[in-house]
Amino acid sequence: MPQPIHLKDPGGDSRIFIARTLFSALLVLALMGMILARYYDLQINDYEIYRTQSERNRVQLQSLPPKRGLIYDRNGVLLADNRPSHILSIIRERVDDLDATLGELQTLLPISESDLENFQQKLQRRRPYEAVPLRFRLTEEERALLAVNRHRMPGVTVDAQLVRHYPYGDLFSHAVGYVGRINEQEAERLDERDYRGTFHVGKVGVEKFYEDLLLGEVGYQNVETNAHGRVLRVLERFDPVPGADITLHLDFHLQQTAVEALGGQRGAVVAIDPLTGGVLALVSTPGYDSNLFVNGISSADYKILRNSPDVPLFNRAVQGQYPPGSTVKPMMAMAGLQSGLVTPETTVADPGWYSLPGDSRRYRDWILKIRGTGHAPRVDMHMAVAESCDVYFYDLARRLTIDRMHDYLLGYGLGQRTGVDTTNERPGVLPSTRWKRDAMNQPWYPGETLSAGIGQGYMLATPMQLAAATSVLATRGLYRAPRLLRSIAGEPQLSDPRETISAPPAYWDAVHESMVAVVHSTRGTARKIGEGMRYQMASKTGTSQVIGIAQNAIYVESEVAERHRNHGLFIAFAPYEAPTIAVAVIVENGGGASAASPIARAVLDAWLVDEAPVEEASGDASGEVPGQAPGAALVDE
């Protein structure tokens, strides 16, 4: 290419270039200075701000929920274990449009209103980058669906967590209780540091009473995450301390026997080992499937339980307060002997009814409607207990007076909470003049003493109290607070006995013999259940009125509506010579003690006669059949 030739001035050009280059160099230095100033500002002046920000970015404190302690029966049968359950959670910070994500999730799997409500509540309390649970118990199918669609939904995670499971469904519902998801009130009350990462808390029963033991201690790990929230490595880790495994005194076989013996009737059975105070069986029927509550019961299911006239959620064993009826008679007999008002030989005339001196009102004996007369012309203590003579105890009660009666019966634990280690226990009522003044602001009337003498009127007791009282009878005056907990992580838990009734052995002998005669004599009120019995039991029948019966009216069972029929009660301990079990049974509206006594016999047989079929029971009944309602297999057996 031909170059046009120009005359140029190299010296002049050179000056221009030098000037421009110098200017450029200065500009470069200035701009570099500006950049450096910016970096100085970021790296030196605002270092702390950005350092904190980068730490927050990457390091996440994650809680490691502890494994909840397991609950065993006395023979090692697992009553409450933990099973992996898949939880769908959302990390809010990683979700752009929460509503859209929730909407999309709802097209994939069912999410109930209560799930959403729960989720929204927890969303308010979360720490940044904390996974907030939305749905529990994902099925295999749901997990697969989520796995396929997850890439479209950042911030949505599926984690496995151990969640409580009750292998025997409703068999132990009232004995063990259940855990449930922490609700808002509980969230206020609980120390949230202890419940980081734990979604469940003991709601009722042993699960609630021993919450502190079972919960364990939460662990933490500092994890480094990437921008997508994936954990890359664990910087430091404080392992969670699993909750203690606890063993209860409960006996699977006994519990099962009691439930079967109740056979669908409403009632309660409490069995206690009098030597330890250990609760061997705690049954309240109907029960419910505890598993329903673990991950939030549906409102439909809850409504059914709530509105059932059989009140399945009501723990009759500790909450049910019933007039103990004639079951107090052995205790009354002891009080009579202790007070010196009677001896075993003392007799009382029994025309079938009793009147207070100077009062024409007749207090009838239950035998009157059957025989038209009393038990015998004269009744002594042995006969009074064995045949459950009301007149004898009307007379004794009158002479004892209500306040002394109160003091003597107090030693059996009536009128106060037994302190059994479960929740919602009621104290019952052991009336006295003072009690009536305090509770009702009314004076005590003499006729009320007679009712109290046969365990009616104001007197109320829970099955737990009656079992504890029976245990006091069995141990000749030693009171042990009933306990469900047998050992913590293999460490036995003993409860100290307290001698609450101090009486000569002869008194105890006399009362025990009269109780033995209830079953083991030709005129005993429960002689029917004694057939083929390989041991001797001391017991007492009881019937408690549900409705008041007008003066002179006769109670005819068949004419009374089912719900108004009398409750049947029965207390017993056995073997009579060296008691190893004390039991109290109540059958609501059973009509009379005859509804309760065979149940007690079945329970005592199971304890004393049967080879306890531990092996058979220790297997997980529902584990083999996925999808089947837990416990269903047992009911069918």
Place this chain on the structure above:
Amino acid sequence: MSDYVRQLQIPGDSSDLSRRAPLALRLHLDLPLLLLLTLLTVFGLVVLYSAAGQKMAALIRQGQYFLLAFCVMFVAAQIDLKRYQRWSPWFYVLGVMLLVGVMFFGVGAKGAQRWLSVGGFRFQPSEILKLVMPLTVAWYLSSRGLPPRFKYVIACLLLVALPSGLILMQPDLGTALLIAASGLFVLFVAGIGWSYILGAFLLACLSAWPVWMYVLKDYQKQRILTLLNPESDKLGAGWNIIQSKTAIGSGGWDGKGWLNGTQSQLDFLPESHTDFIIAVLAEEFGMRGVLALMSIYLLIVLRGFWITVRANSNFGRMVAGSVTLTFFVYIFVNMGMVAGLLPVVGVPLPLVSAGGTSVVTLMAGFGLLMAVATADSGRLR
């Protein structure tokens, strides 16, 4: 004329002179520049290893790019300046044609059409222009007297505007600006009057509104808006800037240590091995590392200016000045944008960011610079 005459004398003495000249000069290498560039590439590879997730493969690939780039530089340094001067208009024409070709046959990604694919080999014609642009303007001015007169300035502006406009339409704002700048720098070095510069500056301010309204794409506007207020879109467009500022700031003076940058190693930092690699360096090596890198860059730029001043031909001066200034623009725009001073325009950190194209182009530019530095007429006087 005098250039021409001096060069005519050379063939006669060349064998004699080359025997006396040191090896580097005979190989047309500028040793200080070569040393600085080597230092820079090594430093760059160290940072890249960390930024690319400690993958050896990425390091090897980048090393291969460097090897290729040094070869290109070496070849570029051997070519006589006269040849560049003669060839540049033809390259310009070819470059513009290729850019037009991109418009019709180009392939691309993310809504931009930047690549030409020939027989499975993909390349960006705009990269060619990065070198051709200053050469062409320098060629045009070198024969027309300095400082350039008004009509020549207008002609130069048209020369610059044509390829820049084509690239802007791809659209690739960053490259368009760099190429326009490389052309304009020639004008500046050539001594264009300050009145032009001031006037252009005013015009740029006045045209900002129509450019904003009609020229800039939405994503480009978004970048500028995000720059002004990164907090407005924390997880979207602002994420990059917030994360890169956090990376830089958290490095402090000492840095978190090589391979220990949490922002970069944990994917918080986007584009950590390409455009945002300075944030990795700042996080892991701290302000000390930034100062070290800046020093190397500054020395390279100053060496470039030295070559500019010492060059003997006007063509060489203009080319050297423009190449040096363009190199600095890379540095300034990249470091500025990562630190949140400038909008994110997609300019790599020269010779540190991963990627072959920019490395090869840049090293070819340095080859050009060495050709200027070792031009017989320049050194042997």
